[in-house]
Amino acid sequence: MQIHVVTQNQSLFTIANSYGVTVNAIVEANEIPNPNQLVIGQALVIPIYGSFYWVQAGDSLWSIGQRFGVPYQELARINGISVNTPLWIGLRLYIPQRQKVDKEFNAYVEPFGNEVSQALEDSARSAAPYLTYLSPFAYHANRDGSLSAPPLNNFKAIANANNNTLVMVVANQEEGQFSAELGHILLTDQNVQNTFLTNIINEAKRVGYGDVHFDLEFLPPGDREAYNQFLRTARDRLHQEGIMISTALAPKTSATQQGEWYEAHDYAAHGSIVDYVVIMTYEWGYSGGPAMAVSPIGPVRDVLEYALTEMPGNKILMGQNLYGYDWTLPFVQGTTAKALSPQQAIQLAASNNVAIQYDQEAQAPFFHYTDSEGKRHEVWFEDARSIQAKFDLVKELGLRGVSYWKLGLSFPQNWLLITDNFNVVKK
Numbered sequence: 569m570q571i572h573v574v575t576q577n578q579s580l581f582t583i584a585n586s587y588g589v590t591v592n593a594i595v596e597a598n599e600i601p602n603p604n605q606l607v608i609g610q611a612l613v614i615p616i617y618g619s620f621y622w623v624q625a626g627d628s629l630w631s632i633g634q635r636f637g638v639p640y641q642e643l644a645r646i647n648g649i650s651v652n653t654p655l656w657i658g659l660r661l662y663i664p665q666r667q668k669v670d671k672e673f674n675a676y677v678e679p680f681g682n683e684v685s686q687a688l689e690d691s692a693r694s695a696a697p698y699l700t701y702l703s704p705f706a707y708h709a710n711r712d713g714s715l716s717a718p719p720l721n722n723f724k725a726i727a728n729a730n731n732n733t734l735v736m737v738v739a740n741q742e743e744g745q746f747s748a749e750l751g752h753i754l755l756t757d758q759n760v761q762n763t764f765l766t767n768i769i770n771e772a773k774r775v776g777y778g779d780v781h782f783d784l785e786f787l788p789p790g791d792r793e794a795y796n797q798f799l800r801t802a803r804d805r806l807h808q809e810g811i812m813i814s815t816a817l818a819p820k821t822s823a824t825q826q827g828e829w830y831e832a833h834d835y836a837a838h839g840s841i842v843d844y845v846v847i848m849t850y851e852w853g854y855s856g857g858p859a860m861a862v863s864p865i866g867p868v869r870d871v872l873e874y875a876l877t878e879m880p881g882n883k884i885l886m887g888q889n890l891y892g893y894d895w896t897l898p899f900v901q902g903t904t905a906k907a908l909s910p911q912q913a914i915q916l917a918a919s920n921n922v923a924i925q926y927d928q929e930a931q932a933p934f935f936h937y938t939d940s941e942g943k944r945h946e947v948w949f950e951d952a953r954s955i956q957a958k959f960d961l962v963k964e965l966g967l968r969g970v971s972y973w974k975l976g977l978s979f980p981q982n983w984l985l986i987t988d989n990f991n992v993v994k995k
Contacts, residue, residue: 839879
């Protein structure tokens with residue numbers, strides 16, 4: 569598939585003609601709500617087999633081949649030119665379909681309240697063909713070891729229909745917040761812990777979960793080894809029942825990283841104990857902080873490269889956000905940015921008639937606009953270019969795959985690019 573970035577005076581008609589596809593094919597692939605209102609800087613996925621590349625200054629067949637993973641001799645053959653032919657700027661070269669690799673994909677889906685909205689269920693149904701794991705969020709642990717279940721509605725049927733492993737996510741949350749005190753009880757009170765694990769296993773067998781995923785956060789630093797031992801016990805009991813075990817990990821760059829979110833998460837121990845981990849490589853730009861990319865590729869790489877010193881790549885799912893944020897400027901501590909989907913971000917740029925820019929260092933799109941009250945805003949989100957950069961990183965580092973937080977946020981280009989890059993493992 570081709571990633572095309574809209575430039576000044578382009579229309580869907582001219583773009584479609586340049587690639588030999590129909591306007592409807594582009595509209596449907598990108599779920600474009602108003603085909604007559606493209607945004608300068610908007611990244612579109614063009615549904616073609618392979619892609620095209622226009623030669624730029626300094627390019628050679630060898631450098632282009634290296635960039636796309638194609639031998640330069642093969643590029644010359646496919647494009648009907650000699651390997652010695654000088655390349656001129658603007659020459660269009662056809663790049664063959666990239667070789668796909670097998671990877672696993674997880675997505676969390678978080679119902680609000682006691683019901684699953686139809687829109688959220690539809691989102692899960694649409695994403696499930698591209699997933700290995702479907703993870704309703706979350707069972708909340710109670711202080712006596714009992715569990716409060718999330719509404720599941722048709723998630724099990726959706727998972728079954730798409731050969732997804734249904735994942736039982738368990739979190740130490742109370743009143744919507746991660747609780748250090750609750751986590752400490754679960755990890756250190758043996759009677760509560762035994763009850764807790766028994767309840768988890770009984771529920772997993774009743775519903776048909778194939779994996780139990782512990783998202784225990786904000787744990788006391790002193791409970792690091794208690795958490796490791798808990799996971800060993802949980803692994804032994806779950807594996808006896810034929811159930812996988814996985815964990816969510818905060819994004820760290822060293823074993824000694826300080827901070828209440830990091831210290832109790834022991835990368836080396838988790839890597840040796842559980843079947844796989846989800847590393848939450850997002851929220852550098854977050855709702856309560858200053859405007860910046862949510863998952864800039866440099867910091868994401870730093871975390872993953874550290875993780876690879878503690879565990880093998882085939883244990884790691886890279887966390888990926890399906891959302892962006894809209895900040896009001898100037899940023900004031902205590903204010904909260906508004907979350908929005910990639911599709912909503914593009915529509916916001918269109919309605920304010922502003923171009924989308926792309927930060928090459930962060931590998932993320934952004935734009936600025938002024939609202940009806942005269943307030944300036946800065947928006948960072950994800951697009952086809954940013955997700956392709958992450959997919960390239962997953963392949964480069966040999967990771968197990970990708971985990972998304974969270975469904976219900978429209979990003980059609982992401983799912984198209986999964987099929988272009990990977991064979992999704994089904995279980």
